Amino acid sequence: RRIARAGLPPVTVEQGVALFDAAMAADMAVVLPVRLDFPALRAQGEVPPLLSGLIRTSTRRAAATGSAETTGLAERLTALGETERREMMLDLVRGHIALVLGHSGAQTVNPNRAFQDLGFDSLTAVELRNRLGKATGLRLPATVVFDYPTAELLADHLLDTVLGTVRDVAVPVGSLPSVADDPVVIVGMACRYPGGVSSPEDLWRLVSDGVDAVSEFPVNRGWDAESLYNADRSVSGTSYTRSGGFLHDAGAFDPEFFGMSPREAVATDAQQRLLLETTWEAIERAGMDPVSLRGSRTGVFAGVM
Numbered sequence: 422r423r424i425a426r427a428g429l430p431p432v433t434v435e436q437g438v439a440l441f442d443a444a445m446a447a448d449m450a451v452v453l454p455v456r457l458d459f460p461a462l463r464a465q466g467e468v469p470p471l472l473s474g475l476i477r478t479s480t481r482r483a484a485a486t487g488s489a490e491t492t493g494l495a496e497r498l499t500a501l502g503e504t505e506r507r508e509m510m511l512d513l514v515r516g517h518i519a520l521v522l523g524h525s526g527a528q529t530v531n532p533n534r535a536f537q538d539l540g541f542d543s544l545t546a547v548e549l550r551n552r553l554g555k556a557t558g559l560r561l562p563a564t565v566v567f568d569y570p571t572a573e574l575l576a577d578h579l580l581d582t583v584l585g586t587v588r589d590v591a592v593p594v595g596s597l598p599s600v601a602d603d604p605v606v607i608v609g610m611a612c613r614y615p616g617g618v619s620s621p622e623d624l625w626r627l628v629s630d631g632v633d634a635v636s637e638f639p640v641n642r643g644w645d646a647e648s649l650y651n652a653d654r655s656v657s658g659t660s661y662t663r664s665g666g667f668l669h670d671a672g673a674f675d676p677e678f679f680g681m682s683p684r685e686a687v688a689t690d691a692q693q694r695l696l697l698e699t700t701w702e703a704i705e706r707a708g709m710d711p712v713s714l715r716g717s718r719t720g721v722f723a724g725v726m
Contacts, residue, residue, distance in 0.1 A: 423521075427548060428462035429455060490558030495583050510583075511576040517552045518572060521545050532572040537680070541566060557583060574716065609707025611699040615666030620702075639669050671695065696723060 425431065432440065432454060440454040462476055498506045515527035522540055524530060530539070536546070546566040554561045557579055562568070569575040610621045616634030618624045627634060638646045651659035674694045676686035686694065700721070704711045 422523075423545065423548070425458070426461065427544070428458040430458050432456055490556070491583060492558075494557055495585075498580065498584060506580060506584075507576065510580040511573060513556060514553065514572045514576040514579065517549060517556065521549045521552065530572055532576070534572075535570045536566050536572075537570065553579065559583065609703040609705070609709075611702035611706060613668055613671075613695050613699060615668060617669070619670070634666050635664050636667060636669070637664050639667050641669070641672060668695070674698070 436456070437454070444454070457472070457475065459476055462472065498509065501509060511532055512527055515530040515532060518530045518536075518539070519525070519527050522530075522545065541549070547563055550561050550563060550565050553559075553565075553575075559579065559582055565575065565578075569578045612621060612624055613619060614624055614627070614634065615636070616623075616627050616632055618627055618634070626632070638644055638649070640646075646663065649660050650663050652661055653659075654661045671691050671694075674686055676683050679697050681689070701711055704714070
């Protein structure tokens with residue numbers, strides 16, 4: 422039902438059999454039979470690029486309609502008090518969440534519970550974005566559900582955007598202090614390195630004591646080290662060395678702590694797991710509660726390799 426709402430209704434048995442026969446007779450390597458519900462796809466406001474050559478839309482008309490919807494919603498909101506405005510927008514968001522997830526009504530949606538915990542995935546996130554975009558007349562990014570991960574946060578963002586009073590974004594340049602002599606201040610660190618290094622203190626001891634961080638292959642990764650080794654460098658699929666720099670405890674990850682299932686943790690790149698761990702530790706070592714940073718003006722910048 423969810424996919425059908427997105428404009429891709431299911432193929433009937435008869436259509437499937439006929440399409441299968443047609444595919445077998447066609448001189449093509451790949452065939453993808455799909456039914457398209459053109460009115461439903463147009464109603465989403467933003468046609469997927471893959472289908473843009475098949476579905477005609479009027480960008481100018483859509484933009485004008487969106488502007489009118491935004492203006493009308495803003496007028497209704499400004500006629501209310503601040504509390505009533507937030508309640509109205511939150512009810513709007515919760516109502517569409519309920520429709521997307523198939524809940525009985527808006528009141529069943531916990532406004533403070535993360536969308537991920539409510540059962541959202543990438544498809545439902547895009548559907549909610551499309552519905553809210555149409556209801557508010559705003560052009561919302563596909564990541565809006567991930568940028569504002571609860572109904573309450575998303576409602577506040579939409580309210581601010583519609584009213585043109587986005588909080589904590591624009592800071593007058595004149596009010597900022599001079600940064601000409603302001604150094605970059607490091608307030609917390611965390612790291613993982615070969616040689617058993619799991620903290621900045623471990624790294625300092627390794628460097629100051631001149632420890633050799635190279636070790637034999639790990640024994641906890643299911644590697645057949647004997648079959649892997651071959652002194653002949655020309656043999657592909659083998660290693661001509663028995664040692665290297667390894668993080669022997671890389672598998673010691675607590676998925677529940679980070680809100681992940683064991684299966685998701687296994688499927689996640691080990692480097693991403695390490696980044697989660699060290700980021701959390703760096704914030705803790707700075708004396709801050711990581712959860713307190715939610716909604717603050719905090720940036721995450723990651724460099725890999």
